[in-house]
Amino acid sequence: xxxxxxxxxxxxxxxxxxxxxxxxxxxxxxxxxxxxxxxxxxxxxxxxxxxxxxxxxxxxxxxxxxxxxxxxxxxxxxxxxxxxxxxxxxxxxxxxxxxxxxxxxxxxxxxxxxxxxxxxxxxxxxxxxxxxxxxxxxxxxxxxxxxxxxxxxxxxxxxxxxxxxxxxxxxxxxxxxxxxxxxxxxxxxxxxxxxxxxxxxxxxxxxxxxxxxxxxxxxxxxxxxxxxxxxxxxxxxxxxxxxxxxxxxxxxxxxxxxxxxxxxxxxxxxxxxxxxxxxxxxxxxxxxxxxxxxxxxxxxxxxxxxxxxxxxxxxxxxxxxxxxxxxxxxxxxxxxxxxxxxxxxxxxxxxxxxxxxxxxxxxxxxxx
Amino acid sequence: xxxxxxxxxxxxxxxxxxxxxxxxxxxxxxxxxxxxxxxxxxxxxxxxxxxxxxxxxxxxxxxxxxxxxxxxxxxxxxxxxxxxxxxxxxxxxxxxxxxxxxx
Numbered sequence: 001x002x003x004x005x006x007x008x009x010x011x012x013x014x015x016x017x018x019x020x021x022x023x024x025x026x027x028x029x030x031x032x033x034x035x036x037x038x039x040x041x042x043x044x045x046x047x048x049x050x051x052x053x054x055x056x057x058x059x060x061x062x063x064x065x066x067x068x069x070x071x072x073x074x075x076x077x078x079x080x081x082x083x084x085x086x087x088x089x090x091x092x093x094x095x096x097x098x099x100x101x102x103x104x105x106x107x108x109x110x111x112x113x114x115x116x117x118x119x120x121x122x123x124x125x126x127x128x129x130x131x132x133x134x135x136x137x138x139x140x141x142x143x144x145x146x147x148x149x150x151x152x153x154x155x156x157x158x159x160x161x162x163x164x165x166x167x168x169x170x171x172x173x174x175x176x177x178x179x180x181x182x183x184x185x186x187x188x189x190x191x192x193x194x195x196x197x198x199x200x201x202x203x204x205x206x207x208x209x210x211x212x213x214x215x216x217x218x219x220x221x222x223x224x225x226x227x228x229x230x231x232x233x234x235x236x237x238x239x240x241x242x243x244x245x246x247x248x249x250x251x252x253x254x255x256x257x258x259x260x261x262x263x264x265x266x267x268x269x270x271x272x273x274x275x276x277x278x279x280x281x282x283x284x285x286x287x288x289x290x291x292x293x294x295x296x297x298x299x300x301x302x303x304x305x306x307x308x309x310x311x312x313x314x315x316x317x318x319x320x321x322x323x324x325x326x327x328x329x330x331x332x333x334x335x336x337x338x339x340x341x342x343x344x345x346x347x348x349x350x351x352x353x354x355x356x357x358x359x360x361x362x363x364x365x366x367x368x
Numbered sequence: 369x370x371x372x373x374x375x376x377x378x379x380x381x382x383x384x385x386x387x388x389x390x391x392x393x394x395x396x397x398x399x400x401x402x403x404x405x406x407x408x409x410x411x412x413x414x415x416x417x418x419x420x421x422x423x424x425x426x427x428x429x430x431x432x433x434x435x436x437x438x439x440x441x442x443x444x445x446x447x448x449x450x451x452x453x454x455x456x457x458x459x460x461x462x463x464x465x466x467x468x469x470x471x
């Protein structure tokens with residue numbers, strides 16, 4: 001605990017140095033007062049509170065810092081995904097898509113704030129928003145890494161019909177870019193709205209929905225880290241693993257809907273919890289699985305480019321194709337999981353809905 | 369908001385300072401008396417100081433082995449403001465604080 005207090009004190013004094021002169025003395029005052037606080041968790045909490053005080057004093061400074069950090073991250077992302085010198089016909093479209101995506105993710109919080117207000121005034125909303133929006137933003141490096149590996153198989157390709165191949169690549173890139181922009185934009189906006197002040201989802205809804213979904217996503221990743229069920233155990237066990245996984249994951253939003261409706265008495269909150277669970281599971285499993293596949297492509301279920309069993313298989317091209325095609329499956333997961341989650345959550349919420357009871361003497365009364 | 373412009377927590381701080389208006393108080397003493405955490409107490413002290421209701425200074429003597437502590441007391445305007453508050457009850461303010469300061 002002494003080490004924690006010292007670390008917090010160092011952070012506090014470092015942050016104080018960013019404040020204007022007239023404001024510094026208050027941060028220094030909190031730090032100096034910590035000596036009087038018993039050396040324990042209480043002193044650590046005192047210093048942590050001091051950091052909050054300094055953050056509040058430096059609010060304008062932090063906003064500038066936020067924009068600088070966003071600009072730096074966006075620049076890094078665009079540079080990493082630029083693939084200069086690429087011969088792929090759709091490279092320019094991919095670059096435009098990347099720029100539009102980072103701009104979208106940078107602006108979305110401010111646009112949503114105008115309509116739905118700032119983040120809801122509770123710690124759960126702030127934590128869920130930070131974690132979930134972080135996962136949505138993590139999709140950017142995931143897509144960059146995926147396109148860098150799986151897309152490399154199209155470099156210097158000699159197609160039998162070059163013009164047709166070029167048209168197919170360009171139209172495919174345009175279609176997938178629009179789809180991804182809409183999908184990732186929808187996730188970003190949904191996270192921001194669900195944790196904003198005006199819709200005011202209950203902290204119970206946010207914590208149960210997001211928490212259960214994240215746990216389900218981690219479980220799915222643990223069982224299918226390379227996009228397919230782990231090759232562990234007898235064949236019949238692996239055969240049963242897929243339906244078992246779907247059933248298990250299906251139970252999560254139902255349970256979230258039941259739990260939240262039971263605690264809030266509102267089926268809308270239960271439905272929202274199911275949707276959150278589905279979305280969180282999809283985000284977690286996608287953000288974790290795709291980089292794992294790129295890192296260990298030989299473990300990804302192999303797809304043959306040529307159905308002839310007599311030609312060599314497991315070539316670099318086939319590995320890249322397998323990773324790319326398997327990753328495409330997670331696009332479907334990102335689309336379907338929140339919708340299924342909402343439906344299953346609504347089902348669970350309806351089952352748990354408080355129903356009026358009929359009392360012989362007093363007539364209909366509310367009950368559970 | 370309990371009274372005009374002041375939250376229950378601010379009323380509690382004013383009441384604690386008004387209990388011994390001539391005495392300089394330390395921040396931790398105020399925190400223990402009002403039950404407020406540092407992250408809540410100091411923004412209140414900052415706002416009261418900006419309004420001229422509280423004055424602050426550093427300890428005069430430099431103690432050995434620790435930094436000088438910050439001290440606070442009500443100004444004349446602060447004392448008058450506290451006196452004008454309708455039947456300020458620190459106990460009620462503390463109950464409101466316990467009900468409001470949750471997670």
